[in-house]
Amino acid sequence: MLFRSWAQVADDRWPDVARVADHVGVEHLVVTRHALVRQVLTDAVTFRPDNALDAVTPMPVTALRMLAGHRFRLPPTLANNSGASHPAIRTVVADALHPTKVAAQRPWLTALVRGRVARLAAALDAGEPVDLYAELAADLPLLVLARLVDLPDAPVGAVKEFARAALELFWAPLDADRQLALAAEVGRFHRVLRDFAATGDGLAARLRAAGQPPDVVVGALFFLLVAGQETTSQFLTLLLHRLAGEHAVRAGLRAGEIAAADVVEEGLRLEPPIVTWRRVAAVDTTLGGTPVPAGTSIVLWLARAGRDPATVDAPDDFRPGQRGSRRHLAFGAGAHRCVGDVLARMEAAVVVDEAAPLLDGVTVVREPWCPDNLTFRMPDAFVVRRAGRPDPAAPRFTTARVPH
Ligand code: HEM
Numbered sequence: 001m002l003f004r005s006w007a008q009v010a011d012d013r014w015p016d017v018a019r020v021a022d023h024v025g026v027e028h029l030v031v032t033r034h035a036l037v038r039q040v041l042t043d044a045v046t047f048r049p050d051n052a053l054d055a056v057t058p059m060p061v062t063a064l065r066m067l068a069g070h071r072f073r074l075p076p077t078l079a080n081n082s083g084a085s086h087p088a089i090r091t092v093v094a095d096a097l098h099p100t101k102v103a104a105q106r107p108w109l110t111a112l113v114r115g116r117v118a119r120l121a122a123a124l125d126a127g128e129p130v131d132l133y134a135e136l137a138a139d140l141p142l143l144v145l146a147r148l149v150d151l152p153d154a155p156v157g158a159v160k161e162f163a164r165a166a167l168e169l170f171w172a173p174l175d176a177d178r179q180l181a182l183a184a185e186v187g188r189f190h191r192v193l194r195d196f197a198a199t200g201d202g203l204a205a206r207l208r209a210a211g212q213p214p215d216v217v218v219g220a221l222f223f224l225l226v227a228g229q230e231t232t233s234q235f236l237t238l239l240l241h242r243l244a245g246e247h248a249v250r251a252g253l254r255a256g257e258i259a260a261a262d263v264v265e266e267g268l269r270l271e272p273p274i275v276t277w278r279r280v281a282a283v284d285t286t287l288g289g290t291p292v293p294a295g296t297s298i299v300l301w302l303a304r305a306g307r308d309p310a311t312v313d314a315p316d317d318f319r320p321g322q323r324g325s326r327r328h329l330a331f332g333a334g335a336h337r338c339v340g341d342v343l344a345r346m347e348a349a350v351v352v353d354e355a356a357p358l359l360d361g362v363t364v365v366r367e368p369w370c371p372d373n374l375t376f377r378m379p380d381a382f383v384v385r386r387a388g389r390p391d392p393a394a395p396r397f398t399t400a401r402v403p404h
Helices: 002-008 034-042 061-069 086-096 099-104 106-125 133-137 140-148 156-171 176-199 203-209 214-244 247-254 260-270 341-359
Strands: 017-021 027-031 276-281 285-287 290-292 297-301 362-366 383-386
Touching (some): 061 176, 099 106, 099 341, 106 133, 106 140, 156 214, 176 203, 214 260, 214 341, 260 341
Parallel strands (some): 027 297
Antiparallel strands (some): 017 027, 276 297, 362 383
């Protein structure tokens, strides 16, 4: 269950908390109810975020040596930082992602998405299949992030490969050979980040000026590049896929009766790209009546919490604006709540506004496939074509396909 939990979100046999052993025999306490997930997220004294970036498959010595060779270190920085340095680091990052700076990017992003949608619409009209992940969603969040935060000058494809490798290395069940290959990929790019952290402008310079040590600057850039942009491109893909089957919602959007922002909230509630997030019990405690010894790994089932009948009227239905729609925990809660939420919401609203019409009259050629992962969905593709067009002999793709 742990590594494909999105497939079981609607299974009502889950208790409020459940002990589940993972593939290497480590027991986790899986928390399924909205109120309990929220309780854990907002009580940073009893439940700490220190294990947020721990590898779920322990790394063999070969992979550790590979990472050490690249001087890879992930000290407590943002999501995994329960220490005194967290608020100051968070303030600098939050300033780079301030709502007014995000809003200023909207016209630029709208024009970019509109241009892409026009090209994709022409391809669909010509009977071609289009991959809405590769050709629309994959690189958008990174392109926007690069306008808000100075980043190393690296090809988009290289950043995406690094980010996906990191999500796999830290959150997937793996064998030793795969871990070594991923460690090589992650270590290589981490070195690029380390060089940039020492000299780069913008966020890196502000963190240095605030007295943050080099490892923290690297850690902040690492987290932004890995979780910050990858999550959003995953979400855009999952949301478009969901909307392809939500005909009434698209009709409401077309008629101006449903707002894109409300569609985004239902999407975050029902199709969150981050399905679980971890905490660790700092002291012996109880949760929902279950004893929790200090050191227990707590897996917070964010995707399930979004469907809790105690918080939302029609938990499994996509009904923009319904009561409880915005009470999801897709961005976490408490001191570590996502600082990129305004940015992610803006990007998703632009994509819904501009790209939802592309889905009218299409059939799905290829559903998104998601690999086993504790936390991230990581859809690999979402291919559609106009219904009624002849089947192409072989899948062809339009231009500007982003490698991933
Ligand atoms: C749909 C897209 C996104 C989702 C679902 C998401 C979700 C999350 C979640 C679940 C957490 C952990 C919260 C907690 O521990 O309570 C988090 C933290 C964080 N996210 Fe996001 N995120 C998204 C997009 C972004 C973006 C676009 C950025 C920045 C570019 C970003 C930056 C961060 C940072 C820096 C943290 C750590 C905050 C801290 O520890 O103080 N996220 N996000």
